[in-house]
Amino acid sequence: MWSRFSNPAKFEALAKTAGPIAFWIFAACAVFGLVNGLLFAPAEQYQGESARIMYVHVPAAWMAMGSYSFIALMSLVAFVWRHSLADVAARSAALPGAVFTALALFTGAVWGKPTWGAYWVWDARLTSMLLLLFIYFGYMAVWQAVPEQARAARFARILALVGFINIPIIKFSVDWWNSLHQPASIIRADGPTIDASMLWPLFAMIIAYTALFTWLVFLGMRADLARQRIEKRGARSPSHPVRVSAESEA
């Protein structure tokens, strides 16, 4: 199992089959979740219709943290066992993770308007999500700031791990900070009153976002690995310099 992930050739074979599977799980669950969430699920009893935003907010928030955990885990693997494939995986997870975090913030703000009467409230969860987004920015900036991939990877590992260690502390401090200024005022989806007809679309959306993340990471990794092979070949035969398109993605 493990060797399949650490050997680029075996990984490529795995990604070729697992990627499309992840995509179809994503597509099926997203259609089920969106249709049910928008059309068939009942309005929530305290917040009314606006609680439907939950079906796009909760999965985004889940994957915001999930992607970062993945980055940190891969960074740990790269840090300890020096698997370069783990660096590629961590890098491929950064952009989807940042987008999920931004989406969690945005949908949270839009949900906040009818609930709190303001788009942005310095609620503990929104605030720690914002700080998580800043951590993503720093992580992606490090990849951008170093031209040589192998070197950038080693800086990025360090930052990812430091960030992961700090997340619980940030969370704790923001909760503390928030409890001083205002009591928590929103009834969230994690309350005990949630109905099964709301739970199923929510589950479907969480699975959809997770599968989407998996697929995107596989795609990004295969692209990065292809680029690495080109660079290696270019280094071996300088008489045929290979032009790699300059577009870059952290």
Next chain:
Amino acid sequence: MSGGMQMTRAVLMRDLKIAFRSGGGWFYALFFFAVFTALTAIAFGPQLSALASAAPATVWLAAALAIQFAAADAFEGDMRDGSLRAMAAEQGGLFNYWLAKAGALALTAALPMIIAAPFFLTMLGIAFAKGVAMAIILAMGAPALLFIALLTAALASGLRAGGLLATIIAAPFAAPVLVFGVSAARITLADGGLISPEVLILGALSLFMLAVTPVFAIAALRVSLE
């Protein structure tokens, strides 16, 4: 052990000598602190009552930024002239080096600021005795800020546009220190008590950063050297 300590002391003394000679940078952080405080007063308007309520936040923001900027080029010189490479070659050399840098930064950037804080706080409408208490709280949290700043400086030492990037990277890590620093200062202002859970957590944050950041800072310095 003694060799390591000797090296730490040698680097520390050299840095202090550089900082305190004429034209050295020991007062930069202090100046930044002063300028930031004055700008805050100008921005908030001259009413002392309004300034006093903003004082805890002002002092902590000024301290966090001043330490961040003071640490930004902590490793540049040694990276450029190769002395960092020489120290990395020794057993445990980089840890002793990190220790010396932390000490130098504490003495040249954090300490002058902490000593000056009560005077600046007086200008913001805080009674001097309360200002002293707030300076003591600042001393509890300043090490955490310093260790974060050193870590991000080590990361940035090998990067393009390192200074600004270091500040971005440091921001989320500095947030907990600001949270507990400002609330501890507020509590002291409100009832005069110095020991609060916030102050203890602030101290714990400093200890935690002391335990965690050197490993990563040293790893980052090693990557920068390659």
Next chain:
Amino acid sequence: MDFGAHTPYIFVAYAVSIIAISGLIALRIRRFRTSIRAEKDASEH
């Protein structure tokens, strides 16, 4: 789909989520295709 006063908020949240995710997918697919093509071109030399 009428959600009363909440309709615009719900639509904006869903629309932005779908657009952002579509953009992300498009970006990844394009990058994947250009990389694979570049590799193929390189191996033909």
